[in-house]
């Protein structure tokens with residue numbers, strides 16, 4: 001089988017007019033506005049990866065029996081392209097997204113896309129749609145690579161045809177208002193995903209399973225859900241789409257371990273490295289809800305924050321549960337979170353020196 005690594009480029013028949021694009025970029029919000037193009041690569045059992053292309057963004061034609069619609073073989077990634085002050089186009093640790101995508105594919109019995117092809121698809125899309133990267137401190141072009149089972153077949157087995165696609169969406173800040181604190185709902189009954197199941201795979205099914213808890217949290221006046229371990233409902237795991245950190249008064253920075261129950265976030269991994277190098281005592285260890293409440297009440301706990309590509313670092317000021325609630329800090333992003341956020345964003349956007357070689361330049 002021939003190995004594809006480059007994409008054929010088919011420009012759009014009609015691009016969004018400059019005026020209209022500028023209007024859309026003024027206040028794009030999150031995930032509502034899309035660029036002109038998409039990357040598309042097909043896979044079949046007989047041909048392997050083929051037809052790699054950049055084309056105009058348009059709807060798929062899917063047979064109603066397409067396997068993804070019935071058995072949910074679907075995975076995705078999320079990363080951002082930034083425009084540095086000097087005009088360079090930058091990606092942050094995209095090879096980590098490629099690797100995680102491969103691991104997700106393996107867990108879901110889907111074909112693994114070569115890392116180089118995954119990265120080329122992203123880079124070519126950013127190059128052709130670079131005008132869609134908004135200007136502004138928090139702005140970026142959010143990239144969404146995903147893959148799903150296309151084969152029309154209702155039998156239960158891994159599909160024999162897949163579509164890999166990358167779309168791009170200009171974004172301002174993730175949580176409306178940006179930089180504010182969020183209130184968490186502690187979920188005692190529902191689970192997002194389980195160890196041995198798909199907890200460590202970035203698959204759409206995990207999100208489908210989290211939506212009910214998220215809706216309940218909203219009803220309770222909260223912004224997001226924090227999930228607990230499935231056995232005893234004691235250990236804190238993660239926030240459905242973000243990992244979590246606890247900053248204590250003894251310079252310790254705690255985050256739950258990668259024990260098969262949480263998604264290994266690239267932001268999480270980057271924060272662990274930045275924090276360690278900044279002199280924090282980083283600990284990947286179990287932290288129970290009871291410990292959390294006790295440390296918050298005693299004042300030992302100084303800051304709690306969530307992290308992920310979309311919102312980077314978000315402060316958590318209140319925690320609500322069935323029989324009460326407690327708060328942490330003064331409702332603003334604390335000094336530890338601020339320091340780490342500055343550092344991370346500075347590297348991502350090419351403002352600060354990048355001693356880790358995390359940033360990749362496009363072109």
Ligand SMILES: *Cc1c(COP(=O)(O)O)cnc(C)c1O
Pocket residue numbers: 078202238240241242243263264265266267268307308309310
């Ligand atoms: C994507 C994701 C995260 C955050 O990962 P990043 O690589 O930091 O964006 C955390 N939890 C879940 C469930 C996710 O899907």
